[in-house]
Amino acid sequence: MKRKTFRLCGAVTVLAVSLGAVSTAYVAAAQPAEQVIKVTAKKFVFMPNVIQLKQGVPVVLEFTTEDVLMGFNAPDLGVRADIVPGKVTRLRIVPGKTGSFTFFCDIFCGSGHEEMTGTITVVG
Amino acid sequence: MKRNRREFLKLAGLGGVVFASGLGNLGCAATGMVGKNGADDDFYFVQLSDSHWGFEGPPNPDAKGTLRKAVAAVNNLSEPPDFIVFTGDLTHTTDDPKERRRRLAEFREIVADLKVQNIHFMPGEHDASLDKGEAYREFFGNTHYTFDHKGVHFIVLDNVSDPAARLGDEQMAWLAADLMKQPTDARIVVFTHRPLFDLYPQWDWATRDGAKAIELLMPHTNVTVFYGHIHQENHHMTGHIAHHSAKSLIFPLPAPGSQPKRAPLPWDPAQPYRGLGFRDVEAEVQKAEYVLTELPVQKG
Numbered sequence: 001m002k003r004k005t006f007r008l009c010g011a012v013t014v015l016a017v018s019l020g021a022v023s024t025a026y027v028a029a030a031q032p033a034e035q036v037i038k039v040t041a042k043k044f045v046f047m048p049n050v051i052q053l054k055q056g057v058p059v060v061l062e063f064t065t066e067d068v069l070m071g072f073n074a075p076d077l078g079v080r081a082d083i084v085p086g087k088v089t090r091l092r093i094v095p096g097k098t099g100s101f102t103f104f105c106d107i108f109c110g111s112g113h114e115e116m117t118g119t120i121t122v123v124g
Numbered sequence: 125m126k127r128n129r130r131e132f133l134k135l136a137g138l139g140g141v142v143f144a145s146g147l148g149n150l151g152c153a154a155t156g157m158v159g160k161n162g163a164d165d166d167f168y169f170v171q172l173s174d175s176h177w178g179f180e181g182p183p184n185p186d187a188k189g190t191l192r193k194a195v196a197a198v199n200n201l202s203e204p205p206d207f208i209v210f211t212g213d214l215t216h217t218t219d220d221p222k223e224r225r226r227r228l229a230e231f232r233e234i235v236a237d238l239k240v241q242n243i244h245f246m247p248g249e250h251d252a253s254l255d256k257g258e259a260y261r262e263f264f265g266n267t268h269y270t271f272d273h274k275g276v277h278f279i280v281l282d283n284v285s286d287p288a289a290r291l292g293d294e295q296m297a298w299l300a301a302d303l304m305k306q307p308t309d310a311r312i313v314v315f316t317h318r319p320l321f322d323l324y325p326q327w328d329w330a331t332r333d334g335a336k337a338i339e340l341l342m343p344h345t346n347v348t349v350f351y352g353h354i355h356q357e358n359h360h361m362t363g364h365i366a367h368h369s370a371k372s373l374i375f376p377l378p379a380p381g382s383q384p385k386r387a388p389l390p391w392d393p394a395q396p397y398r399g400l401g402f403r404d405v406e407a408e409v410q411k412a413e414y415v416l417t418e419l420p421v422q423k424g
Contacts (some may be wrong), residue, residue, distance in 0.1 A: 105408045108254065
């Protein structure tokens with residue numbers, strides 16, 4: 001099973017989820033045509049920390065961290081992931097609802113941890 | 125005796141808010157918890173929380189004085205409490221392990237001035253999340269433990285030493301084993317730092333596996349949880365389990381979701397120490413309830 005996953009995804013961890021009203025969740029390699037947004041986590045910011053998405057349009061958030069273990073959590077969208085040093089974490093999402101949603105680091109990472117937040121805006 | 129003390133608090137203008145938390149039917153006769161005249165077993169304790177020793181900034185211009193004022197206020201209570209509990213974030217976080225230990229040492233030195241030295245500590249994420257509780261344990265010992273007092277079983281849970289805010293499988297198994305030893309009608313009080321339920325996950329006001337702990341506690345009919353972390357009073361029920369958060373001793377935080385960011389409420393020079401305080405918790409066995417009285421750091 002692990003070998004199969006590796007073949008599909010290479011050295012990349014893939015987390016595929018669906019959001020809101022889009023109820024179908026599956027794990028698979030991201031389609032090449034899908035937009036990939038690279039997000040870097042470092043003490044104590046996400047870059048970028050404002051992300052705009054379109055309702056119903058799949059996107060892959062591709063996370064890396066330059067220093068310590070971080071977390072990405074967007075509770076209103078029902079998604080979270082660990083961001084592990086030395087690895088790429090991919091989170092495929094299909095925004096099912098419009099609005100502005102907070103995300104934050106949910107693994108205590110240092111003195112500025114509590115300011116490590118951002119916003120996902122989903123437009124129709 | 126205790127009622128007189130509470131009345132004294134009110135008359136002295138110290139009791140800002142009194143909140144009665146029903147414990148339901150304690151089944152005291154069955155458990156033998158009540159003495160012959162019941163009230164003999166009543167007692168009270170004091171909850172202090174989130175002193176964040178080491179914090180500096182505009183939200184509290186008296187950051188170096190507030191904890192000492194709280195210690196003085198507790199020492200001036202008309203009757204000494206049976207014990208005192210600090211529900212975490214004793215110190216403000218720092219990335220420097222030496223500075224962390226210096227803050228823990230200073231905190232310990234300040235609270236050594238409390239007249240009542242029956243004190244139960246637990247860490248908050250600011251104390252323990254960056255080194256998995258290592259420095260905290262050097263000063264205050266275990267991060268999760270139990271103790272018993274006058275027929276009440278107290279359980280201290282650690283949901284901060286894991287930086288991902290989990291109790292973890294090992295502690296969960298320990299909790300389950302401890303609860304197995306308690307009758308279902310045992311009187312149980314849980315102390316922890318973070319809320320065990322999803323109070324407001326958008327501000328990280330939750331414990332990732334807190335629902336499992338609540339599930340373990342749920343078969344027990346008399347459970348109350350006291351916690352800190354959110355720097356304000358909050359009262360919430362999960363089924364029959366009451367959860368009460370405490371005020372901070374450094375700065376208040378906004379009500380859950382009441383503003384875009386979880387930023388400290390500004391210091392008001394006209395009302396210094398507003399929103400800060402500690403809590404007197406009176407266990408009334410015969411009435412099967414806890415009475416919570418919120419007390420200010422400084423009489424205003």
